[in-house]
Amino acid sequence: xxxxxxxxxxxxxxxxxxxxxxxxxxxxxxxxxxxxxxxxxxxxxxxxxxxxxxxxxxxxxxxxxxxxxxxxxxxxxxxxxxxxxxxxxxxxxxxxxxxxxxxxxxxxxxxxxxxxxxxxxxxxxxxxxxxxxxxxxxxxxxxxxxxxxxxxxxxxxxxxxxxxxxxxxxxxxxxxxxxxxxxxxxxxxxxxxxxxxxxxxxxxxxxxxxxxxxxxxxxxxxxxxxxxxxxxxxxxxxxxxxxxxxxxxxxxxxxxxxxxxxxxxxxxxxxxxxxxxxxxxxxxxxxxxxxxxxxxxxxxx
Ligand SMILES: Cc1cc2nc3c(=O)[nH]c(=O)nc-3n(C[C@H](O)[C@H](O)[C@H](O)COP(=O)(O)OP(=O)(O)OC[C@H]3O[C@@H](n4cnc5c(N)ncnc54)[C@H](O)[C@@H]3O)c2cc1C
Numbered sequence: 001x002x003x004x005x006x007x008x009x010x011x012x013x014x015x016x017x018x019x020x021x022x023x024x025x026x027x028x029x030x031x032x033x034x035x036x037x038x039x040x041x042x043x044x045x046x047x048x049x050x051x052x053x054x055x056x057x058x059x060x061x062x063x064x065x066x067x068x069x070x071x072x073x074x075x076x077x078x079x080x081x082x083x084x085x086x087x088x089x090x091x092x093x094x095x096x097x098x099x100x101x102x103x104x105x106x107x108x109x110x111x112x113x114x115x116x117x118x119x120x121x122x123x124x125x126x127x128x129x130x131x132x133x134x135x136x137x138x139x140x141x142x143x144x145x146x147x148x149x150x151x152x153x154x155x156x157x158x159x160x161x162x163x164x165x166x167x168x169x170x171x172x173x174x175x176x177x178x179x180x181x182x183x184x185x186x187x188x189x190x191x192x193x194x195x196x197x198x199x200x201x202x203x204x205x206x207x208x209x210x211x212x213x214x215x216x217x218x219x220x221x222x223x224x225x226x227x228x229x230x231x232x233x234x235x236x237x238x239x240x241x242x243x244x245x246x247x248x249x250x251x252x253x254x255x256x257x258x259x260x261x262x263x264x265x266x267x268x269x270x271x272x273x274x275x276x277x278x279x280x281x282x283x284x285x286x287x288x289x290x291x292x293x294x295x296x297x298x299x300x301x
Contacts, residue, residue: 100133
């Protein structure tokens, strides 16, 4: 990896965890303006309007209310918002489909509380024939994530999760999740894998293709969460027939359009909400050139 890229990535990832700085910037109008390329507004009606526009252009949409580590009342609010979002999607004629994060559901207070808040969202999802995907986060939270999701799936809940190719453990986790019938979104991984990392980007790509093969050999629906057209091209027609590609809102819109035209089902993962700092910084860490877009929108050029 280019040393300058590695340095800016490390700095941006560190800044994404600077909560006080994030809160200060999130409160400003210029901050909100700077991230509108990646974030579909602050409120549910704004997010639903963006989703309707995407639907009109032939895409399906997953909405994600931004939020990271929470507890107590703010975790309750996050859960209530996810349920309200499912209902708003259904009312607007959209497929009710949301992504949530266990840390935002209060995982730091313990698995039971987070699972109980997730259960409330899943009950709502079931009532509107919707689906909830629980995003994968830091390596130390993955055991709890799998336990919670497998238990909910065993109870018949409409829930799926995410596997990160940059972690070695994913090659083991994939079998457990397949046997539990948990639908998977496969991604390269946005969190530092620590000692469990598979290595540099070529190793992550190889791990991604290995996991894709395992998943395509199972009866489950598979979602490929990537903007990497070289990987998507290697997935082949079986993947196109069986699964879908998911891209992040504001990232590689031209690729989303090309994939849609060539017969892929394409879903746009669309985040919204006032807590956009960590998410936006992670997107910039993936591609420091995004800083240019952010600065341009910030200064109105
Ligand atoms: C729908 C979706 C859901 C995700 N959910 C999770 C999750 O739950 N947990 C998790 O750890 N990670 C998640 N991620 C993030 C993922 O792990 C990667 O960090 C991210 O997608 C970048 O990897 P890539 O596969 O796009 O490939 P890369 O090799 O990083 O990129 C491939 C190409 O896309 C371009 N590109 C990639 N990212 C950007 C960007 N931000 N802006 C502009 N161009 C870009 C690159 O320049 C390159 O040309 C998700 C990603 C997607 C698309």
